[in-house]
Amino acid sequence: MDENNPEEFYKKLRVQLKETSKWPTNYLYKFIVKSDTDKVGQIHRIFDNMGAVINSKKSKTGKYTSVSITVNLDSPDSVIKKYKEVGKIGGVISL
Template sequence: MDEKNTEDFYKKLKKQLQDTSKWPSNYLYKFIVESATDKVDQIHKIFDNMGAVINSKKSKNGKYTSVSITVNLNSADDVIKKYKEVGEIEGVISL
């Protein structure tokens, strides 16, 4: 996604989160990464010391790992901030 599309996406997401959630609230992130990299560890570090519940599951053939993270956040801006931090890791797919 180019920068303009990315910013439009986050503006839309922020509005949806504000319209559908009361803050603070639990939020569920889902990511997919290649298993043979340190990307899962990098994602874990982003949510370290936040009280996040993190579940990882390898795909049937072990090539990919899905990472689900439930964490209590204070605002829609906090949700977007974490998406942007994880987005800095090359090859991570956000669902």
Template structure:
């Protein structure tokens, strides 16, 4: 994703989160990643010590793993910060 496209995406996401939620609020992240335990562990580490509820589920053929994370965050900026941290892991798709 080009830098200016991601800036526009995050700006719009910040507006939507501000308009639709009262903060602090629980937020549900959903990611898809190749079933590589190292990458899955990297996602888990980003949400360490935050009281996050993390569920992982392998696809039918086991090639991919979906990772759902529910965590209580202070504001939309914190939501975006976590998306950016996870986005730095190669091959992770954010839903």
């Protein structure tokens, strides 16, 4: 993501999602975070009660955790909304 202009990034993402997906669709999010149970828990809570399938896996050293989330969403704006919510958690890298 362009940290200097996140709105431009989201604008481009919205166009790409509209062009490449039929909605509603299952969307796969991937995040990397330091292995901090509070931060991983915050990510999980953002997707609570949505029927999301969440998989977490620690790195070999245990320093980082990857979180993969598959969830059915109804529009590109729904995808972007969740990215923005997770983006409020410090130290999370979106892939």
